[in-house]
Amino acid sequence: MKYITTIGEKEFVIEVVDEEHIIVDGVGCKVNFESVSGEPVYSLLIDGQSHEAYVYEDDEGWEVLLQGSLYPATVVDEREHRLKSAFGSDPVQSGEFYLKAPMPGLVVAIPIEDGQKVEEGDVLIILESMKMQNELKSPRAGTIARIRVGIGENVERRQTLLSVV
């Protein structure tokens, strides 16, 4: 299977030939890839070089924590890649943006109201978790469409708090 993996601006074409062989941008490598005791810590031996990283999936793709550096990565197979390049668009800049709680917590302040115009970076909600107050900001300019929580309300992780159109 052939994948197109993007890290930052860089694209890598990686073909998984079999369990022990991959082709990276046309160059064949011998690999030995093991998860360490069944957890998302992985050990990779590639042409004798040993690497260890923590690889986990999040909403936007994959994150690789390798030697203290975090590499956000997107991995798509060839078919998906063709589809994506046909219908490319940036989901943050267009359509409705749903602000979701990044962690469970208590809503302590909502400095905006329904129908209000906001700029990128405006504080939408202040959420208290682990004894810290966290400002959740708008990723773009727009209008507040629906506020679904109230002050003093406990929210769960990933719960939709409001939307910006």
Add this chain to the structure above:
Amino acid sequence: MFNKVLIANRGEIAVRILRACRELGLETVAVYSDADRKSLHVRYADEAYLLGPAPSRDSYLRSDKIIEIAKKSGASAIHPGYGFLAERADFAQAVIDEGIAFIGPKPSSIAAMGDKGVARATVTAAGVPVVPGTEAEGSLSDDDLLKVAPEIGFPLLIKATAGGGGKGMREVNKLEEMPELLASARREAESAFGDGNVYLEKLVEGARHIEFQILADTHGNVIHLGERECSLQRRHQKLLEESPSPFMDEDLRQKMGEVAVRAAQSVEYVNAGTIEFLVDGEKNFYFLEMNTRLQVEHPITEAVTGVDIVKEQIRIARGRTLSRQQEEIQMNGWAIECRVNAEDPYSNFMPSTGYISHVLLPTGPGVRVDTGVYPGFEISPYYDSLISKLIVFGETRAEVILRMRRALEEYKIVGVRTNIPFHQSMMDSHRFMAGQFDTQFVEKRFSIDKTRKGQEAHPHIAAIMATLVAHQHTQRSAHVIQRNERDTSNWKWMGRWERIHR
């Protein structure tokens, strides 16, 4: 004399205190909330009793229940740890009133140092310099504060009267932005301490935050164990501490140590405590506050002085004299502590909650880890985000920085995001290495690099690993569909499936 100790705390500090009790042959009693049934401190203690639901006010802040459990279990001493009830004079008094030993200072000292206005007045009378501000004037209204602000001069700090740990604290650079900052400081103070009162204090620029560890027994002996450098903070929360301070010389240490001892004596202090100072570029130092409890960062002092501070606390509470005199205290080598918090340094240090599925602890020479978590433990939103403290020590500062780098690379915590990458970036920072930093450094002049300097970047290795994991996932989901779904062989089905999806 007591031989059973109740530890009125949770997390790594409860475990730390349990260990000291174990070494002294004392029996231990743990208390816990619903969220902490499986915590390490419950598992390590000889006895453990439920306090109540997860929120602190229903559990770890229930002084009545804690005292009741102490009496029922026959514990004759209570160690409060830090946070929660540690700096509540009424709790200390209630404990003593029940004939139980309080492993900490006298209630009167807690009260004197807990009210910052009284604290400033007391230490000023003892000849200890303080930072200019409105602290001693009690609670002022917004109007009064706005009037007095230009007299103190900008930049200045708004601080919570009942505060600590940076909550309710705001920096003000000009008068116009002050009303809004006052409101948010009061709101945060109200929610954190149930008290929205604030005061103003001059912001000492280029300041370092240096604190002195004090030990005092009931026989009038007061000594200091040297300093800790705590300037590396974010939103006034300490992130990394070291001892000694790269800024300190023997002359200044002696002067500040003497002042620290005098400040402790001014409130007839007993047990372990910490005097916090601000030190400016000209080595002028000002008393900031006294923490009348064990500090989070006490292990670095233990590492360089060889004194076990928790055991010393217990010894003092048992009425014995300090095990050492001032002349016998020597600082040897260097120690750094990194606070490992469940926070994502890549998204503005947002707290991260969840199950810890895997932990690989750093080990080897000069490494100590104080923690209260283990694989399978859930980081809940109810308490602070400290997961563990990584303490590294060695002969010189350079050796310790290199050792810390090594230890941070070994340390892997899976399941929640941690600030370990922040610490790694810090260990690579030239300014940190040179010891050139102040309390503003983390927020104003330091940024965590996504690809660290001095480290070879490996985007292609990251890409390969992400791809291989994604590939495994695809294969696995194909396997799930396989079961019960088909009568043909798996290989045939895979072939068809791949053809369909090509």
